[in-house]
Amino acid sequence: MTRTAPSQTDPAEEPGGRPAAALHTGTSDIRTLLTRNLRQSGIYVAFVAIVALFAILTDGVLLSPINITNIVLQYSYILVLAIGMVIVIIAGHIDLSVGSVVALTGAVSAVVVIQQGMPWWVGILAALGVGLAVGAWHGFWVAYVGIPAFIVTLAGMLLFRGLTLRVLDNISLSPFPAEYQEVANGFLNGLIGGQGYDAFTLLIGAIAVAGYAVSGFRTRVARITYQQPVESFPLFVARVVLVGAVVMYFAWQLAHARGLPVVLIILAVLVLAYGVVTRRTVFGRQVYAIGGNLSAAMLSGVKVRTVNFWIFVNMGLLSAVAGIIYSSRINGSQPGAGNMFELDAIAAAFIGGAAVTGGVGTVVGAMVGGLIMAVMSNGMQLMGIDQSIQSVVKGLVLLLAVAFDVYNKRRAGASR
Numbered sequence: 001m002t003r004t005a006p007s008q009t010d011p012a013e014e015p016g017g018r019p020a021a022a023l024h025t026g027t028s029d030i031r032t033l034l035t036r037n038l039r040q041s042g043i044y045v046a047f048v049a050i051v052a053l054f055a056i057l058t059d060g061v062l063l064s065p066i067n068i069t070n071i072v073l074q075y076s077y078i079l080v081l082a083i084g085m086v087i088v089i090i091a092g093h094i095d096l097s098v099g100s101v102v103a104l105t106g107a108v109s110a111v112v113v114i115q116q117g118m119p120w121w122v123g124i125l126a127a128l129g130v131g132l133a134v135g136a137w138h139g140f141w142v143a144y145v146g147i148p149a150f151i152v153t154l155a156g157m158l159l160f161r162g163l164t165l166r167v168l169d170n171i172s173l174s175p176f177p178a179e180y181q182e183v184a185n186g187f188l189n190g191l192i193g194g195q196g197y198d199a200f201t202l203l204i205g206a207i208a209v210a211g212y213a214v215s216g217f218r219t220r221v222a223r224i225t226y227q228q229p230v231e232s233f234p235l236f237v238a239r240v241v242l243v244g245a246v247v248m249y250f251a252w253q254l255a256h257a258r259g260l261p262v263v264l265i266i267l268a269v270l271v272l273a274y275g276v277v278t279r280r281t282v283f284g285r286q287v288y289a290i291g292g293n294l295s296a297a298m299l300s301g302v303k304v305r306t307v308n309f310w311i312f313v314n315m316g317l318l319s320a321v322a323g324i325i326y327s328s329r330i331n332g333s334q335p336g337a338g339n340m341f342e343l344d345a346i347a348a349a350f351i352g353g354a355a356v357t358g359g360v361g362t363v364v365g366a367m368v369g370g371l372i373m374a375v376m377s378n379g380m381q382l383m384g385i386d387q388s389i390q391s392v393v394k395g396l397v398l399l400l401a402v403a404f405d406v407y408n409k410r411r412a413g414a415s416r
Contacts, residue, residue, distance in 0.1 A: 043353050047368050054379030062379055065257035075374035076263045077322040081345035083274050084318035086366035089349050091311050092291040092358030093149035097156035098319045102338035103164040105130050105323030110173040110333035120180040128320045135316020139309035165335050174332025184328035189259030198259040205251025209244040274363045291358030348373055351401040
């Protein structure tokens with residue numbers, strides 16, 4: 001038998017089975033790389049531009065160690081909500097109740113821990129249990145009764161806000177024990193030493209960069225194996241170096257403040273876990289299938305009702321996590337807690353690239369969208385801009401993000 005030489009459409013393999021083309025195949029045309037997926041690439045460019053703008057307008061205060069730490073602490077619960085919200089939106093639904101669920105779960109935790117004197121971890125378990133029950137309630141009406149999620153969660157927004165008032169009896173409860181406060185206000189500092197900085201924070205940053213590089217290289221190899229376009233190897237290295245520099249700068253700033261926030265660890269675990277769920281599991285692929293083409297998903301054997309049910313159970317769980325973080329952050333529970341949180345989470349998902357019609361979106365994109373909202377809010381606060389103007393700016397940014405999505409769809413349709 002004769003063996004043919006590998007062609008350009010069948011990349012040669014190294015002894016270990018790795019395509020040799022992985023080190024040199026690809027394009028160096030930056031314009032092509034940016035326009036290949038304009039929805040996602042544009043959000044990263046916008047994020048860098050917004051950070052740079054507010055860093056200049058605030059004379060560098062935005063990027064100071066203390067302020068970066070404050071951004072992480074102040075907006076972590078919105079980012080947690082955005083993870084669940086983007087999955088809901090990908091499936092073609094919406095959830096307007098998450099702010100009320102944040103308030104209710106925080107209220108339940110406060111009653112259990114502060115009023116009844118139970119251990120702090122019992123309050124956390126109680127909040128998580130309530131969040132799961134709320135998600136199951138929504139999932140039942142949406143998945144099995146067939147009521148649109150907009151109506152179900154709008155009713156839930158009113159229902160669970162009212163339950164919050166009943167649970168708290170219209171009063172605020174505080175303070176939580178020190179252990180509970182550590183969830184949102186605690187730091188890991190000095191675990192492995194460091195002179196004037198926290199070495200452990202820098203180590204975690206370095207591990208994150210290494211993980212990003214390895215994951216990126218494996219994705220690149222897989223794309224080349226299936227003859228999909230990738231950037232040239234020098235551009236790939238440049239991207240890894242740029243991202244690594246940003247992450248290490250972020251870690252350096254945290255290390256010179258108070259160390260690694262506990263809530264950042266929680267958020268990182270959630271992002272990694274849900275990134276795997278949405279991209280690597282059958283459930284994740286089914287969520288995209290339902291949002292992209294419901295009829296095709298049903299014909300393909302996807303159990304649409306079951307998937308939709310668990311989507312809302314998951315949203316309830318993450319709302320409870322956000323409620324725990326928020327109540328820990330403010331060291332108490334208030335009847336008006338969580339007000340407008342649902343709009344911030346929805347805005348983060350849409351700004352991060354989720355499509356209005358469903359079927360499109362990523363967890364990482366939602367995180368970037370949430371960080372854009374966080375940086376804008378924090379930057380405008382540092383500049384002393386009136387709250388009314390901040391609301392106007394946020395509304396315009398959300399409108400432009402959705403308009404950008406509509407433009408992309410029309411452009412894609414016209415090119416066919």
